[in-house]
Amino acid sequence: MMYNNTYDVIIIGGSYSGLSAAMSLGRSLRHVLVIDSGLPCNRQTPHSHNFITHDGEKPAVISAKAKTQVKFYDSVKFYNGLAISAIKTESGFEIETSSGKIFTSGKLLFATGVKDLLPKISGFAECWGISVLHCPYCHGYEVKKEKTEIVANGDMGFEFSKMISNWTKDLRLLTNGKSTLTIEQTQLLKQHKVEIIEDEIESLEHENGNIQQIFFKNQTKTVVKALYFKAPFEQHCPLPESLGCQLTENGLLKVDAFQKTTIPGVFASGDCHIQARSVALAVSSGSFAGAMVNKELIDEVFV
Numbered sequence: 001m002m003y004n005n006t007y008d009v010i011i012i013g014g015s016y017s018g019l020s021a022a023m024s025l026g027r028s029l030r031h032v033l034v035i036d037s038g039l040p041c042n043r044q045t046p047h048s049h050n051f052i053t054h055d056g057e058k059p060a061v062i063s064a065k066a067k068t069q070v071k072f073y074d075s076v077k078f079y080n081g082l083a084i085s086a087i088k089t090e091s092g093f094e095i096e097t098s099s100g101k102i103f104t105s106g107k108l109l110f111a112t113g114v115k116d117l118l119p120k121i122s123g124f125a126e127c128w129g130i131s132v133l134h135c136p137y138c139h140g141y142e143v144k145k146e147k148t149e150i151v152a153n154g155d156m157g158f159e160f161s162k163m164i165s166n167w168t169k170d171l172r173l174l175t176n177g178k179s180t181l182t183i184e185q186t187q188l189l190k191q192h193k194v195e196i197i198e199d200e201i202e203s204l205e206h207e208n209g210n211i212q213q214i215f216f217k218n219q220t221k222t223v224v225k226a227l228y229f230k231a232p233f234e235q236h237c238p239l240p241e242s243l244g245c246q247l248t249e250n251g252l253l254k255v256d257a258f259q260k261t262t263i264p265g266v267f268a269s270g271d272c273h274i275q276a277r278s279v280a281l282a283v284s285s286g287s288f289a290g291a292m293v294n295k296e297l298i299d300e301v302f303v
Contacts, residue, residue, distance in 0.1 A: 046130060122203035244262070
C-alpha cells in the first residue's frame with residue numbers, strides 16, 4: 001500500500017475504539033491513518049458479550065468486520081506496525097514506527113488501551129479472559145449460579161463480592177493472604193454466605209484456559225468454574241505520557257468532556273481513559289472522539 005506522509009488525523013490503536021473513531025472521521029471526509037500493532041487486550045477472550053447486535057461473537061470477528069466497513073471510506077488508511085515515538089511540531093505531530101516510517105498529522109488520537117498486570121501465579125495468565133474474568137456484565141451470565149471465586153482484598157474484595165453475588169450464591173472470596181476487610185465487612189459477607197479464604201494461592205489448574213482447580217500453598221485445593229479478578233493496569237502505550245499528557249489518579253489518560261487530553265491537539269478514546277471496560281463503551285467513546293476531533297478541525301478553519 002502507498003502511504004502519504006501527512007494526514008489530518010493519526011489514530012494510534014486500531015481495535016474497537018480506534019476503528020470507531022476512524023469511521024466517524026472517514027465519514028467526515030478526513031484523511032486518517034490508523035497505526036495498529038495487532039495486539040488487542042482481549043485477544044485471548046473467546047466471546048464478547050453485552051454489545052447489542054454482536055452478543056456472543058468472537059472479538060476478532062467483530063474487529064475484522066469493523067475494519068472491512070471502515071476500509072469502505074477511502075480517505076482512511078491502515079498501517080500495521082508499532083508507533084515508538086511521538087513529537088509535537090509547529091504544525092501538529094510526527095509519529096515514527098518501529099520500522100522507521102515517519103508520518104505527520106494535524107491531530108492525534110490515542111486509542112491504545114491499557115496493559116493488565118497479572119499476579120505471578122502459575123496458570124493465571126493462561127486463563128485470563130477465558131475463565132479468569134474481570135467483568136460480570138461481560139461474562140457473568142455464562143457462569144451464572146456456578147461455583148465462583150474472587151481474588152481480591154479489602155474494600156475491593158467487599159464491593160466485588162457484593163456485585164458478583166448477583167450472579168451466583170456459590171461464592172468465596174480469596175484474599176490471597178491475610179484479610180484486610182473490616183470487621184463490619186467480614187460480618188456482612190458471612191451473613192450473605194460468602195466464605196472468606198486467607199490461604200495464599202499457588203497455581204491454577206486449567207484446560208485450554210478453562211479453570212479446573214485452584215491449588216493453595218498450604219497443599220489444599222478447590223474445584224471452581226470461574227474466578228473474578230480486578231487487575232491493576234498501566235497504559236499500554238507510553239507515547240501519551242512522553243508528549244506530556246496527564247494521567248488521572250487511577251492511571252487513565254485525563255480527558256475533558258470533548259475527549260481532549262491535557263495536550264492541545266491530542267485526543268483519547270477507549271480503555272486508555274475509561275474506568276469501566278467493555279467493547280460497547282470503547283466503540284461509543286471512539287465514535288464520539290472522532291466527531292470531536294472533526295469539530296476541532298472545522299472550528300480552526302472559522303477563525
